[in-house]
Amino acid sequence: MDNRPVDFKEQLKERGYKLTTQRRAVLDVIIKNEGKHLSTEEIYELVKEGYPEIGLATVYRTLLLLDNMELVYKLDLDDGLSRYELNRNKEDHRHHHLICTKCGAVSEVEEDLLESLEEQILVKNRFIVKDHRVKFYGYCEACSQVKEPDSEVIKP
Amino acid sequence: MDNRPVDFKEQLKERGYKLTTQRRAVLDVIIKNEGKHLSTEEIYELVKEGYPEIGLATVYRTLLLLDNMELVYKLDLDDGLSRYELNRNKEDHRHHHLICTKCGAVSEVEEDLLESLEEQILVKNRFIVKDHRVKFYGYCEACSQVKEPDSEVIKP
DNA sequence: ATTCATGCAAATCGTTTGCAACCCA
DNA sequence: TGGGTTGCAAACGATTTGCATGAAT
Numbered sequence: 001m002d003n004r005p006v007d008f009k010e011q012l013k014e015r016g017y018k019l020t021t022q023r024r025a026v027l028d029v030i031i032k033n034e035g036k037h038l039s040t041e042e043i044y045e046l047v048k049e050g051y052p053e054i055g056l057a058t059v060y061r062t063l064l065l066l067d068n069m070e071l072v073y074k075l076d077l078d079d080g081l082s083r084y085e086l087n088r089n090k091e092d093h094r095h096h097h098l099i100c101t102k103c104g105a106v107s108e109v110e111e112d113l114l115e116s117l118e119e120q121i122l123v124k125n126r127f128i129v130k131d132h133r134v135k136f137y138g139y140c141e142a143c144s145q146v147k148e149p150d151s152e153v154i155k156p
Numbered sequence: 157m158d159n160r161p162v163d164f165k166e167q168l169k170e171r172g173y174k175l176t177t178q179r180r181a182v183l184d185v186i187i188k189n190e191g192k193h194l195s196t197e198e199i200y201e202l203v204k205e206g207y208p209e210i211g212l213a214t215v216y217r218t219l220l221l222l223d224n225m226e227l228v229y230k231l232d233l234d235d236g237l238s239r240y241e242l243n244r245n246k247e248d249h250r251h252h253h254l255i256c257t258k259c260g261a262v263s264e265v266e267e268d269l270l271e272s273l274e275e276q277i278l279v280k281n282r283f284i285v286k287d288h289r290v291k292f293y294g295y296c297e298a299c300s301q302v303k304e305p306d307s308e309v310i311k312p
Numbered sequence: 313a314t315t316c317a318t319g320c321a322a323a324t325c326g327t328t329t330g331c332a333a334c335c336c337a
Numbered sequence: 338t339g340g341g342t343t344g345c346a347a348a349c350g351a352t353t354t355g356c357a358t359g360a361a362t
Binding site for chain 3: 172173174176178179209210211212213214217
């Protein structure tokens with residue numbers, strides 16, 4: 001079902017890059033942890049479990065490469081770290097993130113629903129929208145039921 | 157028309173903070189440059205024009221304070237710098253940014269138009285949206301008319 | 313007189329880069 | 338073989354922090 005590794009090798013070849021153990025290891029970790037929004041450091045630690053010799057710089061370089069190849073998608077969840085998620089298909093980055101400012105939980109809205117807004121932007125601002133980044137801040141189901149006074153953990 | 161400086165003094169007092177020349181100078185620069193999305197360094201340089209003794213650390217600390225007081229709004233325009241814009245009123249941060257990936261120009265969409273989406277999120281995800289950050293990437297009017305092959309300057 | 317704020321320099325921290333050794337194609 | 342790749346350590350750049358001095362209430 002997952003033929004990405006094959007695509008990966010081909011895509012690297014097309015660009016004149018080599019398929020190395022390190023690159024496979026990084027991609028594999030991201031694939032195995034789909035949905036977790038891992039940070040660079042977290043990816044590094046996970047890769048080291050199966051490949052202790054890898055260097056942090058290699059992880060940074062590989063992530064940059066995967067991002068350029070659009071196999072991966074870089075996120076900013078406002079904690080000062082770069083996080084990544086698997087980009088299942090080219091149009092897949094059209095989902096949004098819900099960030100709970102109380103507990104820090106991050107979930108996703110699979111729908112896009114920005115077409116009408118983008119159409120208005122085209123007409124009113126004469127700006128052609130090609131991509132977008134949308135983050136919603138608020139309270140997740142669990143946190144919205146708590147009665148205690150607010151104590152925000154996350155600041156947008 | 158602009159009574160913010162008065163509010164500023166009061167708000168500082170309420171929180172037990174002092175009104176210093178430096179804090180006024182920083183806020184004044186932001187007010188005078190409304191719409192420019194200045195970075196911390198740029199604000200520092202502008203403040204120095206009228207107040208050469210100010211230190212960069214003070215600007216950082218003041219910006220953090222203004223952000224906490226919600227007098228200012230922090231932006232991330234993907235260039236690795238923190239940028240700020242004046243937060244005219246508490247509900248004012250409900251506008252979006254249009255970022256041209258060819259020339260880097262940043263403009264704004266004053267309308268919000270996310271209510272229906274947020275209503276759907278409430279129903280489907282049971283997540284209560286309190287705030288959001290929306291960035292659109294694409295081509296501004298000038299750049300969308302150029303015929304040359306793409307040469308993106310900005311990477312989301 | 314207190315208490316908070318400032319300026320400076322040093323410290324942090326995530327990320328990038330130079331370079332010799334290494335390894336895939 | 339040979340050029341891309343790696344690991345290491347040093348370099349970077351934005352932001353933060355410790356501390357003695359200075360200013361606001």
